Amino acid sequence: MKPISISLALVGVLALLPSCSSKIDPLPPKSTHDESLGLRDIDWNLTKADVGQVSAIVEVEGETVFFGSHGATILQGGAISSTVAGVSEWSAATPIPAADGVGTWIVGVTSDGKLLRLRATGVFEDVTARYGLDKDHVRAMIALDTAVVFAVSSGIAIADGKTVTHYDAAAGTTPAGGNGRLAWTEKGEVRTLDVKTKTLARYPLTGAAFVTIDHDGNLVAATARAIYVEKEGALHLAYTSPDADVGALVAAGTRVWVRLGAELGALEAGILHRTKDLELPATTRLVPAMNGDVWTLSPAGLHRYGRDPADLARLDWETTMLPIFAKVCSNCHQPGGTANVDLSTYQGWLDYRGEIRKRVIDQRSMPPKSQTFAESDRDAVKAWLDRAP
Numbered sequence: 001m002k003p004i005s006i007s008l009a010l011v012g013v014l015a016l017l018p019s020c021s022s023k024i025d026p027l028p029p030k031s032t033h034d035e036s037l038g039l040r041d042i043d044w045n046l047t048k049a050d051v052g053q054v055s056a057i058v059e060v061e062g063e064t065v066f067f068g069s070h071g072a073t074i075l076q077g078g079a080i081s082s083t084v085a086g087v088s089e090w091s092a093a094t095p096i097p098a099a100d101g102v103g104t105w106i107v108g109v110t111s112d113g114k115l116l117r118l119r120a121t122g123v124f125e126d127v128t129a130r131y132g133l134d135k136d137h138v139r140a141m142i143a144l145d146t147a148v149v150f151a152v153s154s155g156i157a158i159a160d161g162k163t164v165t166h167y168d169a170a171a172g173t174t175p176a177g178g179n180g181r182l183a184w185t186e187k188g189e190v191r192t193l194d195v196k197t198k199t200l201a202r203y204p205l206t207g208a209a210f211v212t213i214d215h216d217g218n219l220v221a222a223t224a225r226a227i228y229v230e231k232e233g234a235l236h237l238a239y240t241s242p243d244a245d246v247g248a249l250v251a252a253g254t255r256v257w258v259r260l261g262a263e264l265g266a267l268e269a270g271i272l273h274r275t276k277d278l279e280l281p282a283t284t285r286l287v288p289a290m291n292g293d294v295w296t297l298s299p300a301g302l303h304r305y306g307r308d309p310a311d312l313a314r315l316d317w318e319t320t321m322l323p324i325f326a327k328v329c330s331n332c333h334q335p336g337g338t339a340n341v342d343l344s345t346y347q348g349w350l351d352y353r354g355e356i357r358k359r360v361i362d363q364r365s366m367p368p369k370s371q372t373f374a375e376s377d378r379d380a381v382k383a384w385l386d387r388a389p
Contacts, residue, residue: 037266037273038308042293046078054302056093058106059290065118066302067093067108072118084122092140096148099130101161113137113153132164133157142177147195149182151175156182158195178251179217185209190221190235203235210249212256220256220267222246227258227267239265239272248285253292255307259284264294264305269319273311313389317346321384324377328367350388357385 044064045051052070059065063081066073071085089111095104106118107127115131115138116124128134133152140151150157155169175184182193190203190211207223214220219230220238224245228235244261251257258265258272262282265274280296287295293306307315325333325343333343341355342348349356359366361382367373 037264037275038311039264039275039278039305040308042304042306044078044304045075047080049073049075049080051075051080051302052088053299054297055090056108057287057289057295057297058093058095058108060095060104060106065093065106072108072124082122084118084124086124087116094141094143096141096143097146097161099127099159099161107141109138109141113139115141131157131159140174142175142182144177144180144182144195149175149177149195156184160195176212176250178213178215181213181217181219183211183213183219183221185211185221190219192219203230205235210246212249212251214251214256215254220249220251222249222258227272229267229270238267238270247282250286250288250294252288252294253290255292257286257288257294259286264296266307268315271315271318273315310389314346316387317349317384320380321349324380328371328373328377331371353385353388356381361385 050070051066051073052068054066054068056067057064058067062076064075066075067090069088070083071087073083074081087108087110091109091111091113093106093108095106098105105127108116108118108124110116113136114126115128115133117127119125128138131148131150133150136157137153138150139153142149146161148159150159151174152166153171154166155173156167156175158165158167169184170186173184173186175182177183177195180195182195184191185205185208188204188206188208190205190208192201192203192213193199203219203221205221205223205228208221209224210222212220214229219235221228221230221235225241226237227239227241227246227249229238230236241260244263246258246260248259249256255266255268258267258274259280260274262280263275263278264280265272281298281300284296284298287297289295289304289306291306293304296303296305329343331337332339333341335342335344341352343352343356356366360378364378
């Protein structure tokens, strides 16, 4: 690909492209979720191989590539298959659509702002000039479908396979992206850009420090002590942290991982759970894994964390049964309620699941006829009972 570099000031682009200002929902959430998060510390390094101090991680086609002090170390099946030395300082890495249109390239960003492709032959190839960025300094990159976005010293550059278009942005801007959208913070607001339609949206959010795009294509933004989620053109307050600052925010699979001081949080289906006593170093960075896990990178070590299966079962109940409980059952089955059976918790449903199946599914005597209960809700209760641990 021979790139064509077109320099466009962002303010000039906005005069030509659709733009909209979005709002922040002023209402606080009905509840602040701060439940215990169960994690598995996954043994990804079966042979205890030395991968050095890791700066970036790429997962592709059964391989995990660690970019760090040893160069690029490739693991297959938990064991090192090869190491490509020669570069020891990296700022980012990601798989991107190949510039020649064939397959995928694994590309790392060096600390001096160059793009190095890791070739199958076991060598690094400098591809910076192929994107017209040889006179710039690349700090990060994002793969979005068929486009690649580069954070450069002059702002943002987007390569679509035919051209590389430059947009001015504030110095140090590092966008996040997914589902064809970019997001970044600038001048007291969060901005998103639909790469295909080139539509820009603005969300005024003083103190916004971290952004990502979740699995459903919605913006998630965080200030020091609050996390907001985009819904129907507005940012809604989803979580307030009472005791720890947000230090990182990344989307992985169906969840968004958050570093809250020395702890990890997972935002999924609108509910945030956080760990206790994990004690992450203050410099810990988060890198998303392909299956929804998260990597934690710090000078103290490299870990891969996933949700504990029992924790996922509880989350399943919260997202499927808790809304039904709140709508239909809560009048009688709260603690101290008239039914004298507390079903307000996950454990309560586990303890009484036999009786729930008998009364709700088999006899259909509950809820009482005075309560409206859709057949779809009854089917959902049966489905949950069938898969509950």
